[in-house]
Amino acid sequence: MKKRAIIPILYILFLMLPIYWLVSMSFKTTNEILAGFSLFPQTFTLDSYIAIFTDPTWYWGYINSIIYVTLNTFLSVAVALPAAYAFSRYRFLGDKQLFFWLLTNRMAPAAVFALPFFQLYSSIQIFDTHLAVALAHTLFNVPLAVWILEGFMRGIPKELDETAYVDGYSFPRFFTKIFLPNIKAGVGVAAFFCFMFSWVEMLLAKTLTAVEAKPIAAVMTRTASSAGYELGLLAAAGTLTIIPGAIVIWFVRNYIARGFAMGRV
Amino acid sequence: MKTVNQRAWFFVLPVLFLVAFNALVPMMTVVNYSVQETFGNNKFFWQGLDWFEQILRSERFQAALGRQFLFTGIILAIEVPLGIIIALSMPRKGFWVPVCLVLMALPMLIPWNVVGAMWNIFALPKIGMLGYFMNDVLGVNYDMTQDPLAAWITVVVMDVWHWTSLVVLLCYAGLVSIPDAYYQAAKIDGASPWAVFRYIQLPKMKTVLTIAILLRFMDSFNIYTEPFVLTGGGPGNSTTLLSIDLVKIALGQFDLGPAAAMSLIYFAITLLVSWVFYTLMTKDDQQ
Numbered sequence: 001m002k003k004r005a006i007i008p009i010l011y012i013l014f015l016m017l018p019i020y021w022l023v024s025m026s027f028k029t030t031n032e033i034l035a036g037f038s039l040f041p042q043t044f045t046l047d048s049y050i051a052i053f054t055d056p057t058w059y060w061g062y063i064n065s066i067i068y069v070t071l072n073t074f075l076s077v078a079v080a081l082p083a084a085y086a087f088s089r090y091r092f093l094g095d096k097q098l099f100f101w102l103l104t105n106r107m108a109p110a111a112v113f114a115l116p117f118f119q120l121y122s123s124i125q126i127f128d129t130h131l132a133v134a135l136a137h138t139l140f141n142v143p144l145a146v147w148i149l150e151g152f153m154r155g156i157p158k159e160l161d162e163t164a165y166v167d168g169y170s171f172p173r174f175f176t177k178i179f180l181p182n183i184k185a186g187v188g189v190a191a192f193f194c195f196m197f198s199w200v201e202m203l204l205a206k207t208l209t210a211v212e213a214k215p216i217a218a219v220m221t222r223t224a225s226s227a228g229y230e231l232g233l234l235a236a237a238g239t240l241t242i243i244p245g246a247i248v249i250w251f252v253r254n255y256i257a258r259g260f261a262m263g264r265v
Numbered sequence: 266m267k268t269v270n271q272r273a274w275f276f277v278l279p280v281l282f283l284v285a286f287n288a289l290v291p292m293m294t295v296v297n298y299s300v301q302e303t304f305g306n307n308k309f310f311w312q313g314l315d316w317f318e319q320i321l322r323s324e325r326f327q328a329a330l331g332r333q334f335l336f337t338g339i340i341l342a343i344e345v346p347l348g349i350i351i352a353l354s355m356p357r358k359g360f361w362v363p364v365c366l367v368l369m370a371l372p373m374l375i376p377w378n379v380v381g382a383m384w385n386i387f388a389l390p391k392i393g394m395l396g397y398f399m400n401d402v403l404g405v406n407y408d409m410t411q412d413p414l415a416a417w418i419t420v421v422v423m424d425v426w427h428w429t430s431l432v433v434l435l436c437y438a439g440l441v442s443i444p445d446a447y448y449q450a451a452k453i454d455g456a457s458p459w460a461v462f463r464y465i466q467l468p469k470m471k472t473v474l475t476i477a478i479l480l481r482f483m484d485s486f487n488i489y490t491e492p493f494v495l496t497g498g499g500p501g502n503s504t505t506l507l508s509i510d511l512v513k514i515a516l517g518q519f520d521l522g523p524a525a526a527m528s529l530i531y532f533a534i535t536l537l538v539s540w541v542f543y544t545l546m547t548k549d550d551q552q
Contacts, residue, residue: 007354010366014340015426018387021394037397086276093266098277100543105288106327109487111508112528115515140288142280160438161422202378217378231386238379245374253363256370
């Protein structure tokens with residue numbers, strides 16, 4: 001048992017190395033970074049972080065990202081809930097085909113959709129809004145949310161529904177008062193995955209925004225290229241993008257294993 | 266058994282409208298472009314299937330497709346066995362379980378362009394940790410901006426770093442669902458570790474492992490941001506994967522017709538392979 005522990009420890013070490021490198025670099029001055037290799041910051045500085053928190057283009061990047069990610073998460077879970085319920089409880093004409101068609105959207109390369117999305121959203125005049133990015137991300141998040149929720153709902157016995165109806169519950173009351181509390185974990189996990197994939201996606205978020213809703217990732221690339229090699233600033237901005245994910249993952253840590261299995265264990 | 270109820274369609278309608286708007290409209294735009302030629306000014310000419318023929322015959326596309334299959338093949342061959350081994354050696358209960366899970370999931374929550382940028386800096390010779398280690402400690406000549414092999418290794422290692430945890434977490438979920446009684450029975454029978462793996466653990470992991478392979482296939486086949494930020498597709502074209510090439514044609518050169526035809530071929534290939542996985546998966550479900 002003890003000897004086996006070496007494998008996960010080595011693996012986690014391998015995962016942490018580049019992250020450590022990024023974080024340690026964010027506390028170095030650009031001169032120190034360019035001067036050569038050093039494992040720890042020699043002259044510890046918070047300049048990069050101060051620069052980010054005092055510049056609106058920088059911190060608005062974060063706010064924009066958080067707005068569209070939140071919007072997307074609510075939208076995806078809200079429409080996925082009834083659909084997942086239908087898939088988990090009933091058989092209907094074309095249910096299998098519909099389910100597979102939904103999943104195909106998870107398979108579509110984002111690169112394929114970049115240009116058509118740009119044209120579609122420009123034509124309905126929501127280009128460069130948070131809604132545009134949130135809507136675009138539903139393309140792959142809604143199928144995923146349906147998939148996860150369906151897996152969790154399947155684990156709830158049908159007797160629960162039937163007993164509630166016998167007790168005189170109407171469907172909406174049953175769904176919100178009895179069913180939802182029973183699949184809390186599933187909703188949490190689905191929301192987590194929507195958050196995750198919307199937070200990390202870049203190609204569509206960048207294509208669909210210009211100024212008003214520009215995500216942090218796009219701010220990063222621009223600043224890094226226009227000002228030459230500001231590696232310290234880049235590292236600090238990168239470090240800050242890790243934090244929201246780390247916070248969210250801490251909340252779902254007990255469900256995470258089952259969540260990754262989409263409830264199908 | 267599920268009951269047959271056609272009214273269930275009403276529950277599905279919101280999803281249907283949303284996804285139809287988001288998927289069908291853009292898809293039709295792509296189909297539209299793929300059969301036409303444009304010289305700007307919004308003038309379009311019917312082109313038939315010429316673009317498809319041109320793309321399928323072009324060496325550039327074939328090379329990118331080849332690189333794409335090579336990349337996906339390599340990362341599946343590394344990540345799946347590695348993920349299983351790590352999942353098997355993880356603790357089943359106790360304080361360290363959530364710590365392990367959170368730390369392992371962390372790379373997946375980093376924005377993809379940050380992952381690329383991070384590895385780019387990490388691999389810089391002289392300055393980056395990996396670059397310094399390879400060049401100055403091991404004495405290997407390592408520079409991914411010059412050497413295609415070094416670039417490939419970096420892209421593959423980056424993907425292993427980024428996504429192996431997905432396989433680990435899925436397999437782990439399968440493993441913790443095995444009741445202790447199974448292991449005790451195996452112990453009484455004097456089963457070897459291999460037999461325990463082959464007849465108890467592997468069958469229990471089968472469903473989740475299929476999901477893992479399916480997700481890893483789809484995502485690695487569509488990968489764009491990380492390798493683009495890391496290597497820009499270079500040196501030369503050596504790490505130009507399908508998506509990178511597609512974006513170059515569509516948004517860089519604005520050749521809408523060929524780009525649209527390429528999109529459809531690309532999508533069709535992803536769909537075909539995924540469909541094979543999906544059928545295998547649901548076949549198991551029914552048994």
